[in-house]
Amino acid sequence: MTPSLKISQKVVNKLSNFSQEILGKLYGIVTKNTFIVLGLQTELENGSGNALINSLPAEIYLCGVFQSGSETFNEQSIKSSLAEVYVTDNPVFVHYNSSTNKITAHFYINGQLETTKFAPISEQEILSQFLYLRLKANVPLTCELATNSLKDSFTNLRKNVASGVMSFGLGKNIYLVGSDSEGIVGVTGNPSIGELFETSEPSEGGARKKKVQNYEIDVMGVDMLKMMTKELGVAEREHAPLCVLDKKQCKTMTIMVSIDSLSMVNRQTKIANLYEILVESAVRNLRLLESSILEKLQNEDDTIAQPEVFHFYPDDCGHFVTKIYLKGETEDALLPVRETLHNELLLSGCRPMFRRANSFAFKTKNPGNEPLINPHLGLKPTDNGGKVALVKGKYAYYHYCQNKMDDNGWGCAYRSLQTLASWFKLQGFTDKEVPTFKDIQKCLVDLGDKPSSFIGSKQWIGSTEVNYVLNTLLGVTCKILYVSSGEEMGSKGPELLSHFENHGSPVMIGGGVLAHTILGVDYNSQSGNLRFLILDPHYTGGEDLHTIQNKGWCGWKSVDFWDKTAYYNMCLPQVPKGI
Secondary structure (H helix, E strand, O other): OEEEEEHHHHHHHHHHOOOOOEEEEEEEEEEEOOEEEEEEOOOOOOOOOOHHHHHEEOEEEEEEEEEEEOOOOOOOHHHHHHHOOOOOOOOEEEEEEEEEEEEEEEEEOEEEEEEEEEEEEHHHHHHHEEEEEEEEEEEEEEEEEOOOHHHHHHHHHHHHHOOEEEEEEEEOOOOEOOOOOOHOOOOOOOEEEHHHHHHOOOOOOOOOOOOOOOOOOOOEEEEEEOOOOOOOOOOOOOOOOOOOOOOOOOOEEEOOOEEEEEEEOOOOOHHOHHHHHHHHHHHHHHHHHHHHHHHHHHHHHOOOOEEEEEEEEEOOOOOEEEEEEEEEOOOOOOHHHHHHHHHHHHOOOOOOOOHHHHOOOOOOOOOOOOOOOOOOOOEEEOOOOOOOEEEOOEEEEOOOOHHHHOOOOHHHHHHHHHHHHHHHOOHHHHHHHHOOHHHHHHHHHHOOOOOOOOOOOOOOOOHHHHHHHHHHHHHHOOOEEEOOOHHHHHHHHHHHHHHHHHHHEEEEEEEEEEEEEEEEEEEEEOOOEEEEEEEEEOOOOOHHHHHHOOOOOEEEEEEEHOOOOOOOEEEEEEEOOOO
C-alpha cells in the first residue's frame, strides 16, 4: 500500500524561496503509513554529508531527495540518489520548479518515479502528534590518545549500549529493561508514551494545557542505567581474565562522555517500543561525540577538551539539530561550522542560530529568583486580525524587586534595559553579563552624562540613557522613535512591524514616569488598529508565570494603554547581521 505524504510547511517555504538550482536530501519520519518530511539538507562540497543524520533526533531518517530551481530533472540521477535511502522501500523525490512556482512529489516504486499528492503540515500539527525524549547519561572513557585507540573505544562503547545491558528510566520508578512488554517495570500494561507524559510530571518539558490549542515542544527526560545484576537461570561461562601487556610509551586520555540525545516519537507509540529508539539515539550521540574529538585530535595538538552537547531548534527548521562543541572553543573559531550548517539547512545568514547561547531552553523548574525566559509564550492571540510580528529568540523578564533589591517606583527603565541586554546575550551577540544597576549608573557617569553622585542613587533613566548604555557596554546601536502623545502610538504600526520583522529585538519605551518593554505588535493595515504585546517591569511578585500572564503583566494591550497626555520615546535596538 502506497503511503500518504505530508511535507512540513517549513520545508515548502524553504524550497519556494530559492530560484537557483539546489540538490539535496530529505529527512523525515514514518508513522501509520504516512511519510512526514521534516527537514532538508543541501549538498555541499565541504558539508556534513551523511553524517548530518547523527545531529537529528532518532526516528528521523533519510527518506528521499529533492531538487529545486530547474524546470526539468535527470530521472536516472535521481533514482541513483534514492538508492541511498534504506529506511523505506518507497523513498520520496520532491521537485520545485521555480518557473511555475510549483512543487511536485514522487514516490520511487518498483524502479519508477510515480507522482503523488502531498499535503503541507504545520509545525503545530507536528507538535500535536509528536513529543521528544531527552536521554542523558555520563559514561567514563579512558584510552590511548591516538586515533585508532579512540575509534576502538567509542566502537566498544556503542556496542555496549546496544548490547541490551542498558535500562531506561521514564519518570517516577518506570523502567524499560528490554524491547518487549515484559521488560517494563513500574507500570501495569503497556501505555503509550503520550499517556505516560500526560499523567506524569516529566523532569523536562511540561504537559500542555488541555483547553489551549497551542502545542509546545514537549520533552520528557529519560535516564540510562546499566544493569549490573544477572538474570536468574541464565548460565554464563566464566573464565580467568586475559591480560595483554604491550610495553611502550604513550599518552592516555580520560574524559567523561556526556550522552545527551533526543528522540522524536509519536504520542501513540507504546512504551515497550521505545527501547530500540532510545538505543539508536544514544548511538547517534556517541558518533557525534567521537567525530568531534577525532577532528580535534587530527587537526590540533595532543590535548582534548571536554566535549559539550548543545541542542538547537531554529525557527526556520521546525526540528532539533544537535551539535558538539569542545569546551574552550571560541565562537569565532566555530564560525566555519555555523556557516556550513546555515548553508546546508538553507537558513538565513543574518542572525545567529547555532551559537551556544542559541541552544534550546528546556523547561525546568525555575530555580528561585532566576528571571523567567520568554513569558509571552502560550498567550492567546489577539482578535485584531492584523499582521503579527514578535520578538525573535529568547529574552529574560526583568522587573521590580528582583535580586532582593527594592527598586519599586524608580527602576522600571533599568529593568527594561536589562531585558533588552538579556536578549543580546541569549542570542549569542555578546558574552557580557546583563548589567546591574551599578553597572548602568557607572557607565552613564563614565560617559559624562551623569554626575558621580548618580551612582547608588534612585534616580530615573529614560530611553536616551538606555541607548547610551547599550551602545557603550554591548556595542549596540539604537533607533529612537518619538511620539508627542500616547494617542499617536497608534500611528507607529508600520515602523514597529518592520522592526520586529527585520530585527526582532525587544523595544524599550519610556514616557512620563513609566517605562515598558514592547515584545511585538499586531497591526491591521486595513482598519489601522494596532495591538502591542507589553512586558511590564512594574511587577513586584515572584517568578510565577500563571500570575504574570493572567494578571496582564505580560499581555496584549490596545492603544488606550498609553497615556494620552504623555509623550513617549521608543528605543529600538538595531541587530547586526551575521551568524
